[in-house]
Amino acid sequence: MAERERRPRIDQPREGGRRFTVPSVFTEEAFGVVSEKFARYMGTPYFLIGMTLFVLIWVGWNVLAPPSQRFDKYPFIFLTLMLSLQASYAAPLILLAETRQADRDRAEATEDRRRGAEVKADLDYLARELASLRMRVVDSDDLARLEAKLDRLLAIKEASDGREDGAPA
Numbered sequence: 001m002a003e004r005e006r007r008p009r010i011d012q013p014r015e016g017g018r019r020f021t022v023p024s025v026f027t028e029e030a031f032g033v034v035s036e037k038f039a040r041y042m043g044t045p046y047f048l049i050g051m052t053l054f055v056l057i058w059v060g061w062n063v064l065a066p067p068s069q070r071f072d073k074y075p076f077i078f079l080t081l082m083l084s085l086q087a088s089y090a091a092p093l094i095l096l097a098e099t100r101q102a103d104r105d106r107a108e109a110t111e112d113r114r115r116g117a118e119v120k121a122d123l124d125y126l127a128r129e130l131a132s133l134r135m136r137v138v139d140s141d142d143l144a145r146l147e148a149k150l151d152r153l154l155a156i157k158e159a160s161d162g163r164e165d166g167a168p169a
Contacts, residue, residue, distance in 0.1 A: 032100050039097035042090060055079065 041047055058079050062072045072078040 032096060035093040036097040036100060038090075039094045042094070055083075 058072070059076065062070045062076065062079075063074070
């Protein structure tokens with residue numbers, strides 16, 4: 001029986017042993033950060049100017065250089081291949097960067113909704129407290145009026161008790 005318990009189960013991963021670990025450069029997070037930096041750079045004037053200069057130099061060299069030193073003759077098939085290769089890598093990297101930004105935006109919107117609900121609850125609480133304080137102020141004003149009336153009545157009573165003949169003062 002003990003031997004049966006020690007046998008590995010086929011439906012569970014093995015414990016221990018040597019495992020292949022992915023270098024930290026190739027983790028999803030690190031790759032995402034690099035792709036975002038690349039996508040940001042591709043949207044700058046530096047990239048556009050650099051690509052324009054690259055193409056101009058490429059075409060200029062292959063048109064103006066001596067025929068023996070030209071490596072891409074007109075219609076510049078190799079240049080087209082290089083630009084297509086660059087675009088084929090740029091598109092997925094830009095999409096990855098946009099996906100990561102959308103995830104951040106979604107998390108931020110969720111946090112904003114949570115904060116908004118907290119603020120609304122706090123405002124509702126403060127409105128109830130303010131209404132309660134207003135009710136207390138109204139009650140204390142009423143109490144002050146009642147006390148003033150009571151003082152007047154007591155003064156009238158004392159004045160009437162002070163007169164023994166009952167004549168009006």
